Amino acid sequence: xxxxxxxxxxxLRAFTATVRDQHVRDAQQYGQIADIVRSRLQQTPxxxxxxxxxxxRAWKVARQLKAMEKASTEAAAKxxxxxxxxxNEVLELPQRRAVVEAKxxxxxxxxxxxxxxxxxxxxxxxxxxxxxxxxxxxxxxxxARPAEFVAPDNPWQQWPMAAGGERPTSTINDYFAKGxxx
Numbered sequence: 001x002x003x004x005x006x007x008x009x010x011x012l013r014a015f016t017a018t019v020r021d022q023h024v025r026d027a028q029q030y031g032q033i034a035d036i037v038r039s040r041l042q043q044t045p046x047x048x049x050x051x052x053x054x055x056x057r058a059w060k061v062a063r064q065l066k067a068m069e070k071a072s073t074e075a076a077a078k079x080x081x082x083x084x085x086x087x088n089e090v091l092e093l094p095q096r097r098a099v100v101e102a103k104x105x106x107x108x109x110x111x112x113x114x115x116x117x118x119x120x121x122x123x124x125x126x127x128x129x130x131x132x133x134x135x136x137x138x139x140x141x142x143x144a145r146p147a148e149f150v151a152p153d154n155p156w157q158q159w160p161m162a163a164g165g166e167r168p169t170s171t172i173n174d175y176f177a178k179g180x181x182x
Contacts (some may be wrong), residue, residue: 034065
């Protein structure tokens with residue numbers, strides 16, 4: 001048997017079909033032999049048997065053959081499972097990966113298109129807002145300071161004086177009364 005042939009679809013299919021067929025034939029033979037042995041042992045008394053001893057002995061022996069039949073049937077099913085798993089996990093894997101990759105790229109392109117459309121819309125709104133002349137409604141106060149409050153030659157006259165003050169305070173001590181020195 002060429003081991004490299006197992007790694008092809010046809011080679012593994014032939015191997016699993018051969019193994020499956022052999023196990024199916026074995027299971028049939030074990031079932032037939034179990035029926036024959038049970039029938040024969042039920043009809044053959046052994047000296048000293050009680051009334052159900054023949055049937056119990058026949059059941060115990062045939063039960064082992066039925067277990068062999070069940071194991072062969074399961075082995076045939078496992079051979080089919082081997083082929084199905086190989087096809088699913090090895091042969092079809094590149095095709096499934098290609099489909100997944102194509103879907104992933106499609107989603108990525110869709111997201112990029114959505115982001116591009118959002119950016120374009122934002123830029124259009126910005127350009128429209130910047131190109132639209134904004135007229136100042138009448139009766140509003142401009143944001144710049146009026147010229148009469150600004151006197152560049154005397155910084156103390158930039159702001160209007162509080163009522164009762166002729167000159168700004170020169171030190172912090174002018175704010176507090178002079179104490180007794182305590």
